[in-house]
Amino acid sequence: MSELRITLDGSERVVAAGTTAGEALGADGRTVIAARVGGQARDLAYVLRDGDVVEPIAIDSPEGRAIMRHSAAHVMAQAVQELFPEARLGIGPPVENGFYYDFDVEHPFQPEDLKRVEKKMREIVKQGQRFSRRVVADDEAREELAAEPYKLELIGLKGAAADEESVEVGGGELTIYDNLDAKSGELRWKDLCRGPHLPSTRVIPAFKLMRSGGAYWRGSEKNPQLQRIYGTAWESREKQDEYLSFLEEAEKRDHRKLGAELDLFSFPPELGSGLPVFHPKGGIVRKEMEDYMRRRQQEAGYEFVNTPHITKSSLFEISGHLPYYGDDMFSPFEVDEVEYRVKPMNCPMHNLIFRARGRSYRELPLRMCEFGSVYRYEKSGVVHGLTRVRGMTQDDSHIYTTKEQMGDEIKSLLGFVLSVLRDFGLSEFFLELSTKDDSDKFIGDDADWAEATEALRQAAEESGLELVDDPGGAAFYGPKISVQAKDAIGRTWQLSTIQLDFNQPKRFGLEYQAADGTRQTPAMIHRALFGSIERFFGVLLEHYAGALPPWLAPVQAVGIPISDDHVPHLQKIASKLRDRGIRVEVDTSGDRMQKKIRNAQKQKVPFMLLAGDDDVAKDAVSFRYRNGEQKNGIPIDEAVEEIVKAVESRVQV
Incomplete structure (x- = not known):
């Protein structure tokens, strides 16, 4: 019998010809469920070749979970077609924490x-x-799958499929996976798929179907709408229970639900999808966020500018956005026979401000900032509360520097960004560096890209935070650093971005006079600190589960009298608090005291001030906090100082 030489666990082994990856690994098919051979994921049944390097893929690894979830998607599709024989198959990839499969069926699930x-x-x-x-x-594939029109379309895409479709079709060969009866070997079901898969359906330890909804075929609204079923699958029941508990907590924190309960914002259908309105209490929170940012930016040497909501379309031809970003813009409209658009970003207008007069190196770095309203066409399927809207306010900044200044400016800017986010109560961060790849969606010289990427990388590495590479994720005009923040339950949110751009200054002909009298082109740094006011509002609301820290809370204190006789005493305290800038109300409704307390707790008011006969007699007040703790008989001045100190220090209570 001939032999093969393979590499396993870093050492060379000799095995018999015909040995499978599973046999070489001694895999039980439950903990080790696939193999990486030559860097590519393979089934355990894959027959090894001479020179192969073999590594195990464990079910609890990210790659192992994806394989298990992909197999679960196939099991779901088989179940659907057994129950609904008329169902036609779309695609069924693994996704983060689960899987889905799309079906063409007559009626929604x-x-x-x-x-x-x-x-x-x-x-x-x-x-x-x-x-x-x-x-x-x-x-052969077309003949076998003649009843599956969407699979036939994927066969035509071979080698050019999108990421989600590549679980079905990828590379240069087509493969079909058969589900075979464990005893007889009889074919039970089959699907066009690149794989790999688990050795057996029995290896799926825990799964649950979550929900269903509509989804356009291949993500295009021009295509038929299919029905998508989502599920989750895990390597153990314990891990699945842990995940489901996490989802329960996330549901409690859903900012859309909290926004309605706390009367902060709403989404009137008369306005259209993705266009929120902020109610008075939500307006207070926004104002506090914006006022804080204005102060911090003024202290850091930023200059505020203001630009219009619409512009001639030609502006985005100059900037380069139309060819690369046009699908994300709203359709143009005509004014005086000239084509206009609502603006999706502020940077081209800031470039016009820079260009409005001659500039000297003595003015640089020039830091412009704006709370600018922008409008982007997000597909209806991805619009989500405040975190994915069509109308937003960007806390935008564009900084113009010399090449010599840009490295230090980026480092300083990154420190500034992290400081601001920490003031809002976020503390766990990592950075993502998005760079160009070989696709044709990027403009400019490779040398400029390399210089810009290196400047961002140096700043990111000096921050001491974990740095993750994101090849191909850059904007069309330059690389970027994204600050990724973890919230209170461990979810990651992309917040601030810092982009370095050598291309737009050239396209707009921006210049400054250097110290030697020559005309030079500045570097341009794009910075969105919150990303957008709306999105950051939603993130904070979920991070704090609606219990915003006192400085952001719409109502910071509420007076709760035991009886109407105690209202004047609380009004006196409220007046003292208002004199110190505290947002305070006194509940004079006809409700009983306990209901007033419950109402304040539901509204997540940081401080409840209770007053009865003893408090009036002692010129004092009783404190009740959001967590249910209570302190009695606190002198009024002391109570006022405690609330003022908590608000000014920005601590959570």
Whole structure:
């Protein structure tokens, strides 16, 4: 029998020809569920070749979970077609924390349908059907999948499929995975798929179907709308329970729900999707956020500018946005036979301000900032509360520097950004460096890109934070650093961005007079600190579960009298607090005291001030905090100072 030499655990091994990856690894198919061979994920049944480097893929690794979830998606699709034979298959990839599959069905799935599908999936899992891979020619695949129009379309995309579709079609060969009966080997179901998969359906330890909804085929509104079923799958029931508990907590923190409960904002259907309005209490929070940012930026040497909401379309031809960003803009309209657009970003207008007169090196760095309203066409399927809107206010800044200044300016700017985010109560960060790849969506010279990327990388590395590379994620005009922040329950949010741009200054012909009298082109730094006021508002609301720190809370204190006789005493305290800038109310409603306390707790007011006969007699007040703690008989001046100190220090209570 001939032999093969392979590399396993870093050392060379000799195995018999015909040895599979699973046999070489001694895999049980439950903890090690696939193999990485030559850097590519493979089934355990993959037959090794001479010189292969073999590594195990564990089910609890990110790659292992993706394989398990992909297999769960296939089981779900099989269950759907057994229950709904008319269902035609779309695609079924793994996604973060789960999987989905798209189906063309006559009627949308109902909750009871999902229960039936999940029950059928459990039957398939229990049967232990084997996933078996086979390579097919294009014509064979078309013949076998003649009843699946969407699969036929994917066959035509071979080698050029999008990321989600590449789980179905990828590379230069087509493969079909058969689900085979564990005992008889009889074909039970099949799907066009690149794989790899688990050895058996029985290896899926825990799964649950979550919800269903509409989704356009291949993400285009021009295509048919399919029905998508989402599920989750984990390497153990304990891990799944942990994840489901996390989802429960996240649901409690949903900013859309909190926004309605706390009367902060709403989304009137008369305005259109993704266009929020802020109510008086939400307006207070926004004003506090903006006032704080104005003060910090003034202290850091920024100069405020203001630009209009609409402009001639030609401005975005100069900037380069139209060819690369046009799909994200709202359609143009005509004014006096000239084409206009609502602005999706502020940077081209800031460039015009820089260009409005001659500039000297003595003015640089020139830091312009604006709370600018911008409008972007987000597809209806991705609009989500405040975190994905169509109308937003960017806390935008554009900084013009010399090449010599830009490195220090970026480092200083990154420190400024992190300081501001920490003041809002966020403390865990990492950085993402988005760079260009070989695609044609980027403009400018490679040398400029290399210089800009290196400047950002140096600043990021000197920050001491973890740095993650994001190849191909840059803006079309330059690389960027994104500050990724973790919230109170461990979710990651992309917040501030810092982009270095050598291209727009050239396109707008921006110049300054250097110390030697020559005309030079400045470097341009784009900076969005919150990202947008709306999105950051939503992130903060979820981070604090609606219990905003006292300095941001719309109502910072509420007076609760035991009886109407105690109202004047609380009004006196409220007057003292208002004199110190505290937002305070006195509840004079006809509700009983306990209901007033519950109402204040539901509104997440930081301080409740209770007053009865003893408090009036002692010229004092009783404190009740959001966490239920209470202190009695606090002298009025002492109570006022405690509230003022908490607000001014920006601490959470």
